[in-house]
Amino acid sequence: MGDRFRTIVDLDATAEDAEALAERALAWLVAEGIVLAEQTHCVFGQPVRPPGPHWARTAAPEDSDGNPSDGLAVTTGRTVFHGGQDQAEWADCPGCGGRTLFGPGGEEQDDPWADDALSHGDGDAADAGDEEWQLFSAAVGAWHATGEGYVECRHCAVDVPVTDWIWQPGCFALGHLGLEFWNWPEFRPEFVAELGRQLGGHRTVVVWGKL
Numbered sequence: 001m002g003d004r005f006r007t008i009v010d011l012d013a014t015a016e017d018a019e020a021l022a023e024r025a026l027a028w029l030v031a032e033g034i035v036l037a038e039q040t041h042c043v044f045g046q047p048v049r050p051p052g053p054h055w056a057r058t059a060a061p062e063d064s065d066g067n068p069s070d071g072l073a074v075t076t077g078r079t080v081f082h083g084g085q086d087q088a089e090w091a092d093c094p095g096c097g098g099r100t101l102f103g104p105g106g107e108e109q110d111d112p113w114a115d116d117a118l119s120h121g122d123g124d125a126a127d128a129g130d131e132e133w134q135l136f137s138a139a140v141g142a143w144h145a146t147g148e149g150y151v152e153c154r155h156c157a158v159d160v161p162v163t164d165w166i167w168q169p170g171c172f173a174l175g176h177l178g179l180e181f182w183n184w185p186e187f188r189p190e191f192v193a194e195l196g197r198q199l200g201g202h203r204t205v206v207v208w209g210k211l
């Protein structure tokens with residue numbers, strides 16, 4: 001079975017304002033009856049607030065996961081929020097919209113990296129996607145360590161901050177504030193949008209997975 005999580009990450013929260021934003025979001029979630037104010041137990045060492053009387057306002061009507069059984073944990077500080085998979089299949093450049101595919105099987109027909117891989121004679125074009133992934137992975141690691149990391153877009157040749165890439169949904173988010181809902185049904189999009197408004201109109205993204 002495992003434990004499922006769905007994390008709403010504020011992409012615009014900074015190291016400086018993440019704590020205040022977390023408090024603001026929590027106050028709203030408690031006032032709406034979505035979670036209770038008191039932290040009652042822990043999931044993987046993190047204290048969680050259990051579902052409130054109106055938790056169903058957050059849930060997509062078609063979700064079959066049923067009632068939430070754990071609750072909300074809040075993470076602040078520079079964090080790589082990742083979903084259940086080891087890696088994303090793609091990321092889109094926010095500037096030109098060009099897509100970078102990751103391996104294995106991540107090569108494109110006109111992919112110069114694929115040609116490069118083939119010219120080395122291993123004959124495995126999937127190496128191209130793997131190589132792209134290494135670049136992104138290194139940039140994510142640099143961001144986690146220093147707060148800065150860049151990947152050059154191979155379509156437009158712009159050095160794009162790793163925080164600005166648009167990842168395949170659910171896989172990754174880099175940010176300073178994450179609201180982690182454990183064993184909670186799928187979110188209604190309106191709930192995620194309203195939470196973004198409560199966070200000052202910040203951009204949000206949902207990352208999900210299972211541990």
Ligand SMILES: [Zn+2]
Nearest residue numbers: 093096153156
């Ligand atoms: Zn680009």
